[in-house]
Amino acid sequence: MQAPIAAYLQALHAQLAGANAGELASYIPELTKANPDWLGISIVTMDGVAYSVGDAEQLFTIQSISKPFVYGMALADRGQQAMSEKVGVEPSGDAFNSISLHPQTGAPLNPMINAGAIATTSLLAGRTTEAQWQRIESSIATFVGHPVTVDESVYQSESSTGHRNRAIAWMLKNFGIIEGEPMASLENYFRQCAIEVSCRDLAYMAATLANGGVNPLTGQRALPAEHVGQVLSVMATCGMYDFAGSWLYEVGMPAKSGVGGGVIAVIPGRFGIAIFSPRLDAKGNSVRGIEACRRISRDFGLHMFQQVRDPRQALGRVYTGADAASRRKPVGPARAHLQAHAHRIKYLSLHGMLAVDGVEYIVRRMLGMAADTDCFILDMNQVTGVADSAALMLHQVRRTLQIEGKPVVCSRVHRRAAILQPLARASGAQDRGFLVFEDNDLAVEWCENRLLQGMGSTEEVAVPLADSPLLAGYSPEMLKLMDSHMSTELFGAGDTILKAGEAGDGRVFFIESGRVSVLVPLDEGGHQRIASLGPGMEFGEMTLLGQTQRTASVVADSDVRCRVLHVNDLEALAQQMPEIKIRLLENLARDLAVKLRGATQWIAALA
Amino acid sequence: MQAPIAAYLQALHAQLAGANAGELASYIPELTKANPDWLGISIVTMDGVAYSVGDAEQLFTIQSISKPFVYGMALADRGQQAMSEKVGVEPSGDAFNSISLHPQTGAPLNPMINAGAIATTSLLAGRTTEAQWQRIESSIATFVGHPVTVDESVYQSESSTGHRNRAIAWMLKNFGIIEGEPMASLENYFRQCAIEVSCRDLAYMAATLANGGVNPLTGQRALPAEHVGQVLSVMATCGMYDFAGSWLYEVGMPAKSGVGGGVIAVIPGRFGIAIFSPRLDAKGNSVRGIEACRRISRDFGLHMFQQVRDPRQALGRVYTGADAASRRKPVGPARAHLQAHAHRIKYLSLHGMLAVDGVEYIVRRMLGMAADTDCFILDMNQVTGVADSAALMLHQVRRTLQIEGKPVVCSRVHRRAAILQPLARASGAQDRGFLVFEDNDLAVEWCENRLLQGMGSTEEVAVPLADSPLLAGYSPEMLKLMDSHMSTELFGAGDTILKAGEAGDGRVFFIESGRVSVLVPLDEGGHQRIASLGPGMEFGEMTLLGQTQRTASVVADSDVRCRVLHVNDLEALAQQMPEIKIRLLENLARDLAVKLRGATQWIAALA
Structure with a gap:
């Protein structure tokens, strides 16, 4: 053709x-x-x-x-x-x-x-x-x-x-x-x-x-x-x-x-x-x-004075931490606090070669949002480069907002010199410049942590099995029976608990204390963190639905203590008391439904 | 500030x-x-x-x-x-x-x-x-x-x-x-x-x-x-x-x-x-x-000869129908055919003011993909306008690909004159121009239908209750018992079956024949179709997880015949035979997990 x-x-x-x-x-x-x-x-x-x-x-x-x-x-x-x-x-x-x-x-x-x-x-x-x-x-x-x-x-x-x-x-x-x-x-x-x-x-x-x-x-x-x-x-x-x-x-x-x-x-x-x-x-x-x-x-249509541009195209979607939270899901008061304040995290997706006219528009939008914002994330994934004059303007707005206690961070710069060098020149030697995150999830999590600091504490306490969302609605009798069929496992920071691609061995993990990262391997090598889980959360639960292979790796980020249920034990328990399995499945389905709704909202925000 | x-x-x-x-x-x-x-x-x-x-x-x-x-x-x-x-x-x-x-x-x-x-x-x-x-x-x-x-x-x-x-x-x-x-x-x-x-x-x-x-x-x-x-x-x-x-x-x-x-x-x-x-x-x-x-x-940096541009920024993400299928989920051979061929639908997300240099790049990419493509969807959501020379080039590539039996359609033009008028001028009066869809989902579905036509038939047959994915793994005895507690409801094309915001009345619908659309209301008025469901699929199933309000409307697109289960009847059945509820919940959770995986892949493709 x-x-x-x-x-x-x-x-x-x-x-x-x-x-x-x-x-x-x-x-x-x-x-x-x-x-x-x-x-x-x-x-x-x-x-x-x-x-x-x-x-x-x-x-x-x-x-x-x-x-x-x-x-x-x-x-x-x-x-x-x-x-x-x-x-x-x-x-x-x-x-x-x-x-x-x-x-x-x-x-x-x-x-x-x-x-x-x-x-x-x-x-x-x-x-x-x-x-x-x-x-x-x-x-x-x-x-x-x-x-x-x-x-x-x-x-x-x-x-x-x-x-x-x-x-x-x-x-x-x-x-x-x-x-x-x-x-x-x-x-x-x-x-x-x-x-x-x-x-x-x-x-x-x-x-x-x-x-x-x-x-x-x-x-x-x-x-x-x-x-x-x-x-x-x-x-x-x-x-x-x-x-x-x-x-x-x-x-x-x-x-x-x-x-x-x-x-x-x-x-x-x-x-x-x-x-x-x-x-x-x-x-x-x-x-x-x-x-x-x-x-x-x-x-x-190449006459140089007949070019039509629209500086506004430098700014793509704008959405908030409420549209797309990080994959780390805190529980308890932290969760409520984040839900109430997540809209004060603002993502701005920037586009193309950033020149001064496009950045003037972006900066004007940021200043317009500032009263309702605690942190800005500038997603640079679609940016091809930054003109020096535009970098200077970004630097200036970062400084202005920093003084107001509103950090501006970048994500997905991917170590590209066409972005990093102009930003470094604009910041000068005295200034550490933009904080840059490898992916949006890490950037949002950083912003969420700032919101939680604002609340007074980020420390997470151990969550007993009874408070695990997956066991919500269990009667004391059901909990006791379940607990008696479970074991405790301990992991040190850095330990690989599950490995993507391995056959599932039927274990489901309930985190009591500590924090783990869920990582999926990428086609181009390396991996992407798709979730950060803490006390009261579970992993490996897809085994309950008959999944025979682990699709993600799980690595301990700190010392981690888990209660562990084996799927065969659950089957035995279900014979004895069907309600134990019915509640578990209901809770699991409900959790998946919530995640799906979140993902659908995220898609709507992105698309 | x-x-x-x-x-x-x-x-x-x-x-x-x-x-x-x-x-x-x-x-x-x-x-x-x-x-x-x-x-x-x-x-x-x-x-x-x-x-x-x-x-x-x-x-x-x-x-x-x-x-x-x-x-x-x-x-x-x-x-x-x-x-x-x-x-x-x-x-x-x-x-x-x-x-x-x-x-x-x-x-x-x-x-x-x-x-x-x-x-x-x-x-x-x-x-x-x-x-x-x-x-x-x-x-x-x-x-x-x-x-x-x-x-x-x-x-x-x-x-x-x-x-x-x-x-x-x-x-x-x-x-x-x-x-x-x-x-x-x-x-x-x-x-x-x-x-x-x-x-x-x-x-x-x-x-x-x-x-x-x-x-x-x-x-x-x-x-x-x-x-x-x-x-x-x-x-x-x-x-x-x-x-x-x-x-x-x-x-x-x-x-x-x-x-x-x-x-x-x-x-x-x-x-x-x-x-x-x-x-x-x-x-x-x-x-x-x-x-x-x-x-x-x-x-x-405003000297007119020192402007840096990158025509490639006119093209954002490129992904395929396999990355993001339409929300209509066919069953049987149609499903297998779509799964095998969905990568032959190509989405291209276009950006900004389209001039001839950006469109040259887009068109070159399209021609490079053509051998592996049956339909192209040009998503115009982020496009702010089209130069006449660029519109002519888009028109030409559409004609070239049309002759090869590879349609090029547009989505999300949103009736904007800055896009529609140049495209109309380029097409001239003799040509109907680009087929334009209101959203990507409709555009993908149109392309999927073409793929299915290529397979020979798009006619969907009625699916008996026994083949419903939600009841997979049911024994004949379980099926019979369930069936005896269900009723049949008939709807005419255009009937509203469920209405978003209404209290759920406990009914779960299993489609035997016909097709329905799932619509969510939009903040700005109107609604967006988020799914199209056909025989063998269910809706209203969130009632099973205790959801008390319908979150979406469901409208019959054709004459529709459903088997209907009431959640209270299910509870009664579960007392009698727990396996009926356990299987149903397992199937529901599995379906949600599959959808979640799809949504996560879509997010990865979009982000």
């Missing part, structure tokens, strides 16, 4: 294939050897998938499309401040080969015109022009995702006819913009323009800019994130020469064209696009390249 | 309050009367909340900030094509009061310079200049959210000194750009510049552009969505006069300043920002306005 984008690109290719306006670039003799009918289109997604159609694998020379990438390298090498003294960022309103130097400083108006690009290449890191060339070659390879080569004949052709560029280079030397020997730098510039790429390669380069500087296929960083916006800004205002205003107006995406017939367009966070079609218009832009971008922008 | 943005704005205000660089505008005498120390900052969110600090309520004249809004009105009135013949969209590289007309056509280079703005005002709809003025006044009021007035003394001051603008207007008349009487149009232009606004008003105007043309507080549309991107593009390239390249590079947001001291900045889909500080730099921009935008952009 064909993907809709693949089908779209095929149709687009068919529509444009017949168009033959424009002329091959002629100022570099070697470029006239291109086949004017070549047409390739590639789109690369943010997870590195390429959709390509037509002559997308045909190699050609990158030409001016190298300029924004080399400008990015220079920003990384020299820093924005130093670069701003050498090369401006204002559109010139002139053609690509205009000299356009600032009348006082001699600085080229921007790095997309030849003068600016030649200056930029001369400013790369490297003690020799050789080393500077290595910088260009390896950086472009990181953008593309594989090594690149130079078309030597195009390079020779450009070098042997590039007299205007020689004049520009000497003029830049005259103004002190080029610091070293200008002619060797200029050869690097000619070579950089003659790097061979395919349309697909260019789309990966564009996608790397769209992806914040990281190649979305290889995962390699090609450009520090802080310079990506600067490169794209210059592309937006100067990338299409004196067509920039109309381009932004109609197509609305940063772009760059080259006289080799390539055009790239970058839709930040969404797509990298490249078109290869060598026929150029009078401004030196690929005719079909421009038309393809115009159509893709319109048909896919 | 103070919101972090409010605290941020206070700190920003304090940092900037001492700065006193720049001069009041002097070319309009009335403007020199402003207090040079005024400083207001406002930020408006996409749900219409304003954060303001300082002199945010002080009124001042809008001046050139009116230009992009009036340009939007002209686009709406004349259309983009007609406007492009009268006013260009290229940055002039010149100062705001430059004449900058195209040498051949006389068209002003862009609508942000005075020449372009004067031409734009003259091109508004309206047979008279009076009517054109009404158009301006009412449209600005929609952007602001309340009626606006003109500062008559500033208007008079501008009109009495605006000789350069008179020259420009006559030049535009000379080139045929202004069609009517130029002097009356020019008075409208002077008046539009003298409209009084506060910083807060301007932030709502900016937020309306950020919100796709709809005022986020009033919900009123101020500008057709298709022109918003065009207005913002012109602001991005021409909004800050000859500072546009550096502005985009450093601040990275479409903006517009006015000599009254206002600056607006628009972050599409996120925020509208306004600053009011009357001291201007040599280019006519508010000194502290620019600095505030620079800092907000940096501190909040």
